[in-house]
Amino acid sequence: MRVNALDHVNIITGDLDGTARFYQELFGLERCDAPPPLTPQNAQWMYDGEGRAIFHINSLDCPRAYDREVREGPTGSIHHVALSCSGHDEMLARLDARGMDRKLNHIEAIGLRQIFTQDPNGVLLELNFFGD
Numbered sequence: 001m002r003v004n005a006l007d008h009v010n011i012i013t014g015d016l017d018g019t020a021r022f023y024q025e026l027f028g029l030e031r032c033d034a035p036p037p038l039t040p041q042n043a044q045w046m047y048d049g050e051g052r053a054i055f056h057i058n059s060l061d062c063p064r065a066y067d068r069e070v071r072e073g074p075t076g077s078i079h080h081v082a083l084s085c086s087g088h089d090e091m092l093a094r095l096d097a098r099g100m101d102r103k104l105n106h107i108e109a110i111g112l113r114q115i116f117t118q119d120p121n122g123v124l125l126e127l128n129f130f131g132d
Helices: 016-027 088-097
Strands: 009-013 030-033 043-047 053-059 081-084 103-107 112-118 124-130
Touching (some): 016 030, 016 053
Antiparallel strands (some): 112 124
């Protein structure tokens, strides 16, 4: 057994449309309705250019196979979600156009530039740009 890759990140929110729009506009992800029995009113999946669902965005009342207490706001034990990205300068321009706070980090030893920002629900995003 081995882990092949991160499959997706699930975000539960009181603002389904606003959160899906954030990921669509900032990252250019394709917004699609989740498969039944979920509905467009309780779940949206955000796909990358390769057809992979990167984010599953669910409303607070969305049915869950494994239910537990959900609190909106900072993400508890999960510190951040890291995404491998390209187009560093374009991403900075998009963040600036939205007036979003961000923190930059550069790890020269491995050629990595990072941008840290938060989604509308307080999910910390680590955007990694190797050699970009």
